[in-house]
Amino acid sequence: xxxxxxxxxxxxxxxxxxxxxxxxxxxxxxxxxxxxxxxxxxxxxxxxxxxxxxxxxxxxxxxxxxxxxxxxxxxxxxxxxxxxxxxxxxxxxxxxxxxxxxxxxxxxxxxxxxxxxxxxxxxxxxxxxxxxxxxxxxxxxxxxxxxxxxxxxxxxxxxxxxxxxxxxxxxxxxxxxxxxxxxxxxx
DNA sequence: ACTGGCTGTTGAC
DNA sequence: GTCAACAGCCAGT
Numbered sequence: 001x002x003x004x005x006x007x008x009x010x011x012x013x014x015x016x017x018x019x020x021x022x023x024x025x026x027x028x029x030x031x032x033x034x035x036x037x038x039x040x041x042x043x044x045x046x047x048x049x050x051x052x053x054x055x056x057x058x059x060x061x062x063x064x065x066x067x068x069x070x071x072x073x074x075x076x077x078x079x080x081x082x083x084x085x086x087x088x089x090x091x092x093x094x095x096x097x098x099x100x101x102x103x104x105x106x107x108x109x110x111x112x113x114x115x116x117x118x119x120x121x122x123x124x125x126x127x128x129x130x131x132x133x134x135x136x137x138x139x140x141x142x143x144x145x146x147x148x149x150x151x152x153x154x155x156x157x158x159x160x161x162x163x164x165x166x167x168x169x170x171x172x173x174x175x176x177x178x179x180x181x182x183x184x185x186x187x
Numbered sequence: 188a189c190t191g192g193c194t195g196t197t198g199a200c
Numbered sequence: 201g202t203c204a205a206c207a208g209c210c211a212g213t
Contacts, residue, residue: 106195125208129194140195142207147196161208168207177207 004119005086006096007153009112010045016069016102023071028063029079030054034087034183035152035176039063040079043070046098047082050150052172066102066149086153089187099150107144109133111154119155120185124162146170157181 016024026048028041037054040047041063049063060072086097101111113131117123123131125138134140145156151171157180161167169177 104196126210129208134194136209137194138208138210139193139206140208143194143196145207156207159207163209166207170207 005153006094007115008046008096008098009108009115009154010098010100011108012045012048012067012100012102016043016045016067016100023069024067026063026067026070026072027075027078028059028072029074029076030056030059031076031079031083033083033152035179036172038083038151040082041072042078042082043067043100045100047150047153048100048102050086050153052151052176097153099153101148101150101154103144103147106132106134106137106140107147110141110144111148114154114156114159117155117158122158122160122181125159125167126162128159142167152180158184 024043026041026043028039028049030037030039036052039049039051039053039059039062041049048067051062053062059074063072064070101108103111109132110128114128125141129135129137129141132141145159148154148156156171157169157177159167166174166177168174
């Protein structure tokens, strides 16, 4: 079993997301991953976007939806280096990856709880809601997953229905969800 | 097998 | 400000 990828979450500050606030400098680009081409972006606070989207035309709008005040610089070589760091086998002494995410307090709690789920293991929406301190809010957890714009790093693919069904995956459909789960269980 | 209440958050009116 | 919609779940029919 592959080691758990160490990840540290950071909440975005208000000035990062205000349209008229001081612009956040974001470096973004496209790179190949084991699951297809992805769009990845990093600011001074950490990785702030990862999606399996390869439409170059939509790059700016995809990132500015989350980070309206951001100044975006395109750099595919930078993106390729980031992706390399994420998908290689982590060694024990590497520094944790820093993530910068933007969401409500409940969503932040859900994401942090999800990061404690070990690689290769699955959890239901309902159980994750309980871990986040809101039993019964399984449906709201689904909304939190849909709001996660750092696919794979916040492992929303490990969350499935309590019935055993895969459920939905906005990061590229149920097929990609299945592929990532299978990859994690054999690496 | 179907219905409805519950959940947090958003977007349309 | 109210209301329905959503990556779910459980109890009651």
